[in-house]
Amino acid sequence: MLRLARQLAAEFLGTFLVVLIAAGSSSVDPWLKAAGEPVLGTIGTALAYGLAVAVAIEVCAPISGAHLNPAISLGQWATRRINTWRLAGYTVAQLAGAVAAASLLETVIPDSAWQPAGLGTPVLASSLSRAQGMGLEAVLTFVVCLVFFRTAAVSGKPSGWAVGASVAAAVMVAGPFTGAALNPARAFGPAFVFSHWANHGVWWVGPLSGGVFAAWISSALGHSPEGV
Secondary structure (H helix, E strand, O other): OHHHHHHHHHHHHHHHHHHHHHHHHHHOHHHHHHOOOOOOHHHHHHHHHHHHHHHHHHHHHHHHOOOOOHHHHHHHHHOOOOOHHHHHHHHHHHHHHHHHHHHHHHHHOOHHHHOOOHHHOOOOOOOOOHHHHHHHHHHHHHHHHHHHHHHHHHHOOOOHHHHHHHHHHHHHHHHHHHOOOOOHHHHHHHHHHHOOOOOOOHHHHHHHHHHHHHHHHHHHHOOOOOOO
């Protein structure tokens, strides 16, 4: 029980860190623009999100495996690497960490910064249908999760910097179209605190399906032959 408690705490804290930085960086552009300062833009928020993921994985991987994302946990469950109880526990811890991070941002960042940005809640572009948004989130979450699963298969734990780089690259592609949550917890925390649920299913159906498919593909690939 103590080991499980430590793992759940690590999932909570790791997801808290990721959402704090990812949603926080998405909330500062209105403030910077009003002050006449250069804005972060998509590239800045992509780098912030990717670096947060990299650091959180490096810190949490030895404790919990550093899923930090219900899509990864579901993929691990779909390939029978974790049981249903661990899936439920990890998911609750991740969502709780995301809500805690968004609540802290609401408290410490000026309203004039986070309100125009919806506290970093991802938004579907008006030119995209829900199906297109789900598809884009699914494909890019597949990429991120595949990097996670394959680096974990090779070295015994996921590479934070490889996964973080894949997150940053994915945000640069999808940020203007879906907000590039790539993680249901990343979408849920700000949406819960800001009470903005428009098209919210996009950031569950897309990432979860991408995570499961990545786990299946990674499992099918197996390990490299000895000496390769």
